[in-house]
Every structure is written in structure tokens, then in C-alpha cells.
Amino acid sequence: MTLRIYNDLHRRKEEFEPLEPGRVRMYVCGMTVYDYCHLGHARVVVVFDVVYRYLKARGHEVTYVRNITDIDDKIIQRANEQGIPFHELTKKFIDAMHEDFDALGVERPTLEPRATGHLEEIIRMIQALIDKGHAYQAENGDVYYDVRSFPGYGRLSGKSIDDLEAGARVEPGEGKRDPLDFALWKAAKPGEPAWDSPWGKGRPGWHIECSAMSTSALGDTFDIHGGGADLTFPHHENEIAQSEGATGHPFVRYWMHNGFVRVKEEKMSKSLGNFFTIREILEHYRPEEVRYFILTSHYRSPLNYDEEHLVNARKALDRLYTALRGLPRAEPGEADQYVEAFNAAMDDDFNTPEALAVLFELVREINRVRPENEKKAARMGAELKRLGGILGILQEEPEAWLKGTPSGSEGLTDEQIEALIQQRLEARKAKNWAEADRIRDELKAQGIVLEDSPQGTTWRRE
RNA sequence: GGCCUGGUGGCAGAGUGGUCAUGCAGCGGCCUGCAAAGCCGUGUACCUCGGUUCGACUCCGGGCCAGGCCUCCA
Numbered sequence: 001m002t003l004r005i006y007n008d009l010h011r012r013k014e015e016f017e018p019l020e021p022g023r024v025r026m027y028v029c030g031m032t033v034y035d036y037c038h039l040g041h042a043r044v045v046v047v048f049d050v051v052y053r054y055l056k057a058r059g060h061e062v063t064y065v066r067n068i069t070d071i072d073d074k075i076i077q078r079a080n081e082q083g084i085p086f087h088e089l090t091k092k093f094i095d096a097m098h099e100d101f102d103a104l105g106v107e108r109p110t111l112e113p114r115a116t117g118h119l120e121e122i123i124r125m126i127q128a129l130i131d132k133g134h135a136y137q138a139e140n141g142d143v144y145y146d147v148r149s150f151p152g153y154g155r156l157s158g159k160s161i162d163d164l165e166a167g168a169r170v171e172p173g174e175g176k177r178d179p180l181d182f183a184l185w186k187a188a189k190p191g192e193p194a195w196d197s198p199w200g201k202g203r204p205g206w207h208i209e210c211s212a213m214s215t216s217a218l219g220d221t222f223d224i225h226g227g228g229a230d231l232t233f234p235h236h237e238n239e240i241a242q243s244e245g246a247t248g249h250p251f252v253r254y255w256m257h258n259g260f261v262r263v264k265e266e267k268m269s270k271s272l273g274n275f276f277t278i279r280e281i282l283e284h285y286r287p288e289e290v291r292y293f294i295l296t297s298h299y300r301s302p303l304n305y306d307e308e309h310l311v312n313a314r315k316a317l318d319r320l321y322t323a324l325r326g327l328p329r330a331e332p333g334e335a336d337q338y339v340e341a342f343n344a345a346m347d348d349d350f351n352t353p354e355a356l357a358v359l360f361e362l363v364r365e366i367n368r369v370r371p372e373n374e375k376k377a378a379r380m381g382a383e384l385k386r387l388g389g390i391l392g393i394l395q396e397e398p399e400a401w402l403k404g405t406p407s408g409s410e411g412l413t414d415e416q417i418e419a420l421i422q423q424r425l426e427a428r429k430a431k432n433w434a435e436a437d438r439i440r441d442e443l444k445a446q447g448i449v450l451e452d453s454p455q456g457t458t459w460r461r462e
Numbered sequence: 463g464g465c466c467u468g469g470u471g472g473c474a475g476a477g478u479g480g481u482c483a484u485g486c487a488g489c490g491g492c493c494u495g496c497a498a499a500g501c502c503g504u505g506u507a508c509c510u511c512g513g514u515u516c517g518a519c520u521c522c523g524g525g526c527c528a529g530g531c532c533u534c535c536a
Contacts, residue, residue, distance in 0.1 A: 029536070044536045074534070157531075163464050164532065228536025258536075265528065269535060296485080297475065302468080302529065309474065316485050322499065353476050357484035367500055433495060440497075451498050
């Protein structure tokens with residue numbers, strides 16, 4: 001069985017073979033930390049978290065690097081607006097980002113480099129580009145990449161320099177030789193944070209940060225580079241030009257881009273203002289519901305945000321957890337055909353919707369087997385939980401999940417519920433069905449669902 | 463304008479040249495004091511017009527529609 005990944009560089013699925021067998025080097029473009037993360041950011045980190053987990057589950061040793069852009073125009077602007085030093089602003093949002101991602105159950109990457117911690121590498125790379133004739137310093141002090149000096153420019157995004165040229169414009173005072181040239185180093189303006197360099201005080205451009213951080217952490221050539229589809233051009237195109245221009249080696253073997261989160265058929269983005277932050281959503285929905293929702297569509301497809309879908313995610317997770325509820329502890333087993341189907345789905349370019357479908361098929365089998373053979377069901381349940389772990393779901397205690405509330409909601413306490421159930425039990429013993437049903441209806445009105453079984457009555461929150 | 467995706471049942475969302483997705487919702491049955499949960503069963507789904515084929519939702523071409531990139535954006 002081989003893993004196939006859709007490689008954006010060639011626009012087709014390709015068999016995945018890491019440069020070094022058993023070892024995968026992966027880089028994902030992380031956040032620019034000037035605001036809270038929204039659902040679009042959540043999608044990137046959840047998607048690549050699953051890629052990371054699955055590669056590990058497949059037995060690879062994975063070095064996963066996800067950077068933090070902690071210096072750029074927007075950060076400076078926002079810090080100035082608030083009258084605080086830029087690093088104070090970035091610290092606040094880096095902390096918030098970690099809170100949000102931790103809440104979503106996203107594993108921390110192996111390394112999380114920050115641009116401001118890699119000025120040396122950045123400067124060295126820019127110098128190499130100048131030395132090799134790929135970059136030049138303009139009269140305004142900025143250093144630009146000479147796009148026409150790199151023959152492969154446009155290969156990833158499928159654009160030709162000449163087509164791009166048509167719509168491009170040079171802003172006054174930029175001093176570019178060609179409108180498509182982009183800044184590697186921006187000369188310091190008054191009041192801006194600045195670092196010393198051979199070209200005077202200034203700061204790095206956005207694109208060069210990722211080239212420098214990725215190659216310094218993973219080497220000139222590495223296996224997977226990921227990010228949102230909006231980064232394909234120009235960011236990733238520029239990264240290729242920079243890294244290959246500077247090192248002379250191929251940069252990335254497999255390029256992966258996830259699709260956008262949409263709101264009413266439009267891309268969710270800061271500029272459109274139609275975004276929902278992770279923390280807003282987590283006020284009303286549980287992290288696992290958000291995560292499940294993200295995984296219900298394939299990572300390259302668009303994902304339409306709608307609260308109804310989050311509600312649906314909870315119902316689906318309820319079914320999964322219900323199958324696990326009350327099963328004795330056991331070692332995973334008895335479910336080979338489901339494990340195979342799950343792996344086949346994941347091997348096919350990380351097809352999480354199909355992998356989830358397999359989980360539901362396994363659930364049906366567990367529910368079927370359970371009455372006759374609880375031990376077998378328990379082993380299958382353990383397997384279900386293990387597979388869920390690869391997707392980052394189903395790791396809660398089933399009982400806790402089913403009795404849990406979305407944060408923020410209020411109602412009866414567990415003790416009050418148990419007391420009412422006890423009362424109802426008395427009524428049922430006396431065959432006072434009217435009273436028993438009254439209590440059940442009362443609880444139902446509060447969002448509590450009762451389930452009677454020969455073993456007793458259980459309850460859950462809707 | 464250039465380039466790139468995609469249009470699947472009530473909703474969401476996979477997938478395949480000729481039997482099944484899956485979840486939610488619906489309907490019938492079993493189970494239950496009645497329910498719930500669970501199990502079993504159930505739905506003339508594949509934008510449109512042509513073409514290829516014994517056969518296409520699946521391949522090819524046109525059209526229509528939606529979204530994206532071409533400027534900071536995950």
C-alpha cells in the first residue's frame with residue numbers, strides 16, 4: 001500500500017516517497033500574528049495536523065516545521081495604532097494562537113521558528129541571491145528579487161511572467177527594475193523596527209522569511225510544503241525562486257494546498273470581514289465539533305461555514321461516542337478490514353470524509369456484535385478509538401462527551417438530573433407510567449435525553 | 463482579460479465506465495410499559511447540450527452557473 005499525495009506542482013496525485021526513507025520533512029506556512037486566528041487558519045492547522053499524525057501512524061519519523069511571521073507591515077501598523085512595541089503585540093497573539101490551536105487538539109509542530117529569530121539566515125540568503133545575480137539593491141535601499149533571472153518562475157502557480165506583466169504596476173518610489181520583482185529586504189522607515197544588514201538598516205520581506213526558515217530547519221530540499229491555497233501565488237512561487245536561486249538545489253518535492261473556508265459561497269477572509277474567530281466559535285461549540293466539521297470535507301475542497309454543519313458534527317460524534325460508551329477496556333483488534341479501508345482512504349490523498357465513513361461502518365459492526373460478544377465489541381471499539389486518534393477525534397471519555405455541554409450553555413446540574421432519574425425509577429417500579437413519562441418529558445425539555453436499558457437508565461445532553 | 467477549481471438525493475459530502483458511500487433528516491419494521499439508543503429495511507441523486515462506448519453521473523467537447531488566484535491574505 002502506498003500513500004498518494006496530490007502534488008500541486010504537477011497537478012496530479014503522486015506516490016509519496018520521502019527523500020530519506022522513513023523520515024519526512026514537512027513545512028507549513030503559519031500565521032502572521034497581528035490578530036486572533038479565524039476558522040480559515042484553523043482549517044490549515046487541523047488539516048496538516050492530520051497529515052502529520054497520519055505520516056507518524058504510518059511509521060515515519062516526521063520533522064514538522066510551522067513558522068510564525070512576527071514582523072511585517074500589518075504587525076507594524078497595528079502596533080503603531082495601539083501605541084505598543086511590535087513584540088508586545090505579537091506576543092499577545094502568539095499566546096492566543098497557541099491557546100486556540102491547543103483547544104482544537106492540534107499537536108505542536110516539531111519546530112515553530114519565528115522570523116525575528118532568523119535574521120542571520122535571512123540576510124545570508126539574500127546575500128547569496130545577490131551574489132548569484134538573482135537580486136539587486138534599488139536606489140531606495142530596498143533589495144528586490146529579479147524575477148526574470150529565474151527561469152522556472154510561474155511553474156507552481158501555472159502563470160507565465162508575460163501574462164502577469166500585463167496587470168502589474170510599479171508603485172512610485174519602489175525602484176524596481178521589473179514590476180514583478182518583489183522585496184527581499186525593506187529599508188527602514190522612521191519609527192519602524194529595523195535590523196542591521198549589509199544593505200543598511202531594514203527588515204526582511206515576507207517571502208524570504210519562509211525560504212530561510214524552512215531550509216535552515218529542513219535542508220535545501222525537503223519533502224512536503226503546505227499552506228492555504230491563497231499562498232500558491234505569489235508566496236510559494238517566490239519561495240521557490242528564492243530557495244532554488246540561493247541554494248542551487250530543488251526546493252520542495254510535494255506541494256500541498258488546502259481549500260478555503262467559505263461563508264455564503266465566499267472566501268472567509270480578513271479583508272472581506274466575513275470571518276469567525278476560533279475563540280468566538282468555541283464559545284458555542286466544542287473543539288471536537290469544529291475539528292470534525294473541518295474533516296467532513298476533503299482538504300482541497302471548499303468548506304462552507306454554517307452553524308447547522310457544526311450541529312450536525314455533534315450529532316455524528318454522538319453516534320461515534322455512543323458506540324464506545326460503556327465498553328470494557330481492551331486492546332485494539334478484530335477490525336482488520338476496517339483498518340485497511342481506513343488506511344486506503346487516507347492513503348488516497350488524505351481522504352478524511354471517506355475515512356470517517358469507514359469509522360461509521362465500524363460503529364455499525366460494533367453495535368451489531370455487542371449483544372452477543374462484548375469482548376469482541378470492546379476490541380473493535382478500541383480500534384475505533386485508535387483510528388479516531390489519527391484524525392484527532394474520539395479521545396474523550398464517551399460518558400463525559402455525551403453528558404458534556406457546549407461551553408457557555410447552562411441548565412440542570414448532573415446531581416439534579418440524577419435525582420430526577422431516581423424519582424422516575426421509583427415511579428417506574430410502581431408502574432406509574434404517567435409520572436415516569438412526566439419526568440422524562442421535563443428532562444427532555446431541558447435538553448436531557450434518557451435511555452432505558454436492562455442495565456439501567458443512562459442520560460446524555462442533546 | 464489570463465490562469466485554475468468545482469457543479470451528486472431534503473441538507474452536508476465521498477466516489478465509480480455497467481451492484482453499496484457515509485452522517486443528519488424522513489418513512490416502515492424489530493426492540494421498549496411507552497420512548498430513546500441500537501439493529502433491519504427504505505428513496506426514479508449525479509447542472510445542461512452534444513460526442514465516444516454494447517453501456518457514462520463517471521471519458522471528450524461546447525454552454526450555463528458558482529468559487530478562487532492574478533494586490534496583503536491560511
